[in-house]
Amino acid sequence: MSVKKDKSESAKPHLDDTAPQGAPIKPQKSVSPPGAEPTAAGSDKNPSVTNTKLEQLDAYREDPENQALRTDQGVKIADNQNSLKAGVRGSTLLEDFILREKITHFDHERIPERIVHARGAAAHGYFQVYKSQQALTKAGFLVDPGLDTPVFVRFSTVQGSRGSADSVRDIRGFATKFYTQEGNFDLVGNNTPIFFIQDAIKFPDFVHAVKPEPHNEIPQGQSAHDTFWDYVSLQPETMHNVMWAMSDRGIPRSYRMMEGFGIHSYKLINAEGKSHFVRFHWKPTCGAASLIWDEAQVLTGRDPDFHRRELWESIEAGDYPEYELGLQIIPEEDEHKYDFDILDPTKLIPESLVPVQIVGKMVLDRNPDNYFSETEQVAFCPGNIVPGLDFSDDPLLQGRLFSYLDTQISRLGGPNFHEIPINKPVCPFHNHQRDGMHRMGISGKANYEPNSINNNWPRETPPAKKDGGFSTHAQPLSGEKVRVRSESFNDYYSQPRLFWLSQTKTEQDHIVGGFSFELGKVVRPWIRERVVDQLTYIDHQLAARVAENVGLALTKEQLAHPIPKDVNGLKKDAALSLYGEKEHPVKSRQVALLVADGVCGESVAKITAELNGLGIHTKIFAPRLGKIKTLQGKEVNADGTIEGNPSVLVDGVIVVTGKESIEALLKNGNAKNYLLQAFKHLKAIGLQGEALKLYQALPLPKPDEGVLVDDDAKKVAEKFVTALKKHRVWSREAAAQEVPA
Numbered sequence: 002m003s004v005k006k007d008k009s010e011s012a013k014p015h016l017d018d019t020a021p022q023g024a025p026i027k028p029q030k031s032v033s034p035p036g037a038e039p040t041a042a043g044s045d046k047n048p049s050v051t052n053t054k055l056e057q058l059d060a061y062r063e064d065p066e067n068q069a070l071r072t073d074q075g076v077k078i079a080d081n082q083n084s085l086k087a088g089v090r091g092s093t094l095l096e097d098f099i100l101r102e103k104i105t106h107f108d109h110e111r112i113p114e115r116i117v118h119a120r121g122a123a124a125h126g127y128f129q130v131y132k133s134q135q136a137l138t139k140a141g142f143l144v145d146p147g148l149d150t151p152v153f154v155r156f157s158t159v160q161g162s163r164g165s166a167d168s169v170r171d172i173r174g175f176a177t178k179f180y181t182q183e184g185n186f187d188l189v190g191n192n193t194p195i196f197f198i199q200d201a202i203k204f205p206d207f208v209h210a211v212k213p214e215p216h217n218e219i220p221q222g223q224s225a226h227d228t229f230w231d232y233v234s235l236q237p238e239t240m241h242n243v244m245w246a247m248s249d250r251g252i253p254r255s256y257r258m259m260e261g262f263g264i265h266s267y268k269l270i271n272a273e274g275k276s277h278f279v280r281f282h283w284k285p286t287c288g289a290a291s292l293i294w295d296e297a298q299v300l301t302g303r304d305p306d307f308h309r310r311e312l313w314e315s316i317e318a319g320d321y322p323e324y325e326l327g328l329q330i331i332p333e334e335d336e337h338k339y340d341f342d343i344l345d346p347t348k349l350i351p352e353s354l355v356p357v358q359i360v361g362k363m364v365l366d367r368n369p370d371n372y373f374s375e376t377e378q379v380a381f382c383p384g385n386i387v388p389g390l391d392f393s394d395d396p397l398l399q400g401r402l403f404s405y406l407d408t409q410i411s412r413l414g415g416p417n418f419h420e421i422p423i424n425k426p427v428c429p430f431h432n433h434q435r436d437g438m439h440r441m442g443i444s445g446k447a448n449y450e451p452n453s454i455n456n457n458w459p460r461e462t463p464p465a466k467k468d469g470g471f472s473t474h475a476q477p478l479s480g481e482k483v484r485v486r487s488e489s490f491n492d493y494y495s496q497p498r499l500f501w502l503s504q505t506k507t508e509q510d511h512i513v514g515g516f517s518f519e520l521g522k523v524v525r526p527w528i529r530e531r532v533v534d535q536l537t538y539i540d541h542q543l544a545a546r547v548a549e550n551v552g553l554a555l556t557k558e559q560l561a562h563p564i565p566k567d568v569n570g571l572k573k574d575a576a577l578s579l580y581g582e583k584e585h586p587v588k589s590r591q592v593a594l595l596v597a598d599g600v601c602g603e604s605v606a607k608i609t610a611e612l613n614g615l616g617i618h619t620k621i622f623a624p625r626l627g628k629i630k631t632l633q634g635k636e637v638n639a640d641g642t643i644e645g646n647p648s649v650l651v652d653g654v655i656v657v658t659g660k661e662s663i664e665a666l667l668k669n670g671n672a673k674n675y676l677l678q679a680f681k682h683l684k685a686i687g688l689q690g691e692a693l694k695l696y697q698a699l700p701l702p703k704p705d706e707g708v709l710v711d712d713d714a715k716k717v718a719e720k721f722v723t724a725l726k727k728h729r730v731w732s733r734e735a736a737a738q739e740v741p742a
């Protein structure tokens with residue numbers, strides 16, 4: 002574990018302005034445009050960014066430069082082009098050990114993909130606590146602000162296979178492995194604060210229902226099919242998470258614009274042995290934001306790697322994704338204070354009841370070197386915790402403690418997966434576990450305990466205030482051994498209603514749209530009816546709107562269904578809405594500048610400078626690659642073609658003035674489509690000078706508050722940024738429906 006000095010003095014303003022004054026946070030390095038250079042392995046691109054985990058991995062990195070090609074046994078290979086044959090045109094000989102080794106290894110290259118969360122992308126980084134949390138926990142990584150704890154974070158979708166698209170409607174996984182000095186702590190969360198089911202025994206049923214249907218393996222990366230909605234309609238505890246999935250949370254803009262949640266109540270244990278319940282939150286410093294549904298669907302084809310690419314390129318560019326760690330603390334004596342059970346993973350704890358205390362920051366600052374070795378082989382287990390933390394009795398969490406370790410044994414081929422470099426702790430680890438497939442360590446003489454032949458090493462460490470052995474919090478228990486669900490888990494509808502009522506009108510419209518789209522793909526009518534029936538227990542208006550879209554009408558009985566009660570007196574909770582009146586940070590946003598020969602080069606430079614100054618990334622797209630001639634007789638370099646970089650890849654577009662340039666764009670269908678789609682997806686559109694003509698040539702309504710028109714380059718950029726801060730032009734939604742992009 003590397004110990005860092007307080008670097009707050011060198012921290013750059015703006016980039017780290019969310020850290021409290023004096024917090025020991027490392028400055029970010031200067032940023033280059035993402036995707037501007039060829040991508041490369043993390044250690045090639047960012048060699049100066051390192052930590053104890055990355056140093057540990059260095060020992061395993063291979064460097065084939067100036068090396069001979071050899072077999073796995075070290076024999077130099079003289080011919081890697083031809084197999085050994087009986088005569089020039091003869092059959093291949095079994096004797097060919099080089100061929101056999103190569104083909105055999107190839108034949109066994111694949112391992113089973115994860116049962117869920119198969120599609121993912123990951124990055125290295127570090128976590129630092131702002132201020133000691135010793136009143137709550139003795140876990141070193143939450144106590145010592147001088148430590149930066151290495152982390153490896155894997156983001157994922159749940160439903161699709163390894164090769165599925167990133168932008169599908171789904172829950173996202175947000176799994177963090179903290180390589181602490183006291184062992185690995187895995188916080189294996191999602192981008193929603195709640196889960197679909199309450200008890201782990203239902204997980205196989207739920208996953209079978211959401212995965213592609215068993216007879217034809219359709220659909221891929223989507224929950225829009227009969228078996229999922231059949232299960233949902235029969236298991237009302239799913240409704241809360243389903244509401245989140247149908248909302249914009251199901252289609253995040255990027256991994257860096259997504260919240261993360263540990264979901265379950267855990268326990269923090271301090272040096273005196275006192276316990277507090279805790280719920281973990283990750284808050285992105287870029288703010289949380291989502292895609293538009295049509296855009297998400299277009300993206301599955303235009304760039305199936307959209308989220309993965311954005312994560313990778315941002316890190317290469319030095320524009321590191323950051324998340325603050327937040328804690329919701331519930332004293333033990335408040336365990337029964339709420340209308341819901343804090344052990345129920347389908348219930349969140351509203352932030353207005355228990356505010357989230359921000360305690361530290363995680364920065365993702367280096368890409369992996371090898372997808373398989375690191376991202377695919379990383380094995381997260383919620384059972385991996387360190388002294389100072391403990392589990393609660395949440396029945397979903399309890400089942401997870403078993404499942405993850407178990408699944409790795411078949412996924413990674415045996416019980417020694419902790420020895421795979423990415424999974425190894427950075428602190429020493431010795432015990433008497435022995436042998437098994439793929440054992441790497443060469444163990445010492447005694448393989449039992451107690452022993453006298455090795456002086457009883459390795460020995461137990463008694464629990465202590467610091468650096469002690471793990472001890473389970475002594476929690477009093479009572480009751481009978483029973484197979485039941487606690488009655489305190491019974492209310493399925495109050496929290497989905499709180500979520501619904503906390504959304505803006507736009508967000509509510511999107512939820513109605515989400516349900517209507519998905520149910521539109523459900524073939525069996527009785528399943529659609531039952532889902533609508535479930536919705537009537539949440540909100541009549543929601544149910545009626547979805548019903549209408551799927552050709553149903555609510556019955557008198559359904560309209561008489563009781564409205565669920567408020568959650569601890571709350572009708573709304575602002576933290577549940579993504580948008581509200583919030584202004585969004587513009588840092589890290591991507592903006593396209595459309596140009597062609599004859600563009601005003603000075604304007605390109607001014608707009609670029611204005612936006613880059615705010616941390617916004619700009620890319621210049623033209624009908625072709627290469628140097629584009631400017632009005633001033635100079636050249637600007639095109640970063641890509643308009644065709645290859647459609648508007649779904651960016652947050653907004655500015656068309657730069659120039660008579661000839663606009664005339665060329667008027668003849669370019671891809672440029673026209675750019676504006677049509679940007680308009681349809683509610684994006685800010687900047688039109689400088691002549692560019693208005695391009696807009697006017699399209700079947701679009703008169704410029705609205707998100708179409709920013711000005712002759713002056715700086716002014717158009719300023720107006721554009723004001724619109725970008727709203728994330729989307731929400732007022733345009735009705736007009737956008739009519740645009741046939």
Ligand code: HDD
Pocket residue numbers: 115116117118121155156157173174175176189190191195196200201202204205263264265346379380381397400401404405408409
């Ligand atoms: Fe799970 C993977 C998140 C409940 C069983 N889960 C997995 C991953 C994430 C989650 C993010 C991917 C980790 C990675 O990137 O490798 N799972 C959750 C959350 C849950 C949850 C937030 C509820 C709060 N999961 C859950 C239950 C079970 C599992 C109740 C089983 C009883 N999950 C698995 C698994 C996976 C997995 C099958 C597949 C691959 C793996 O574990 O390593 O064991």
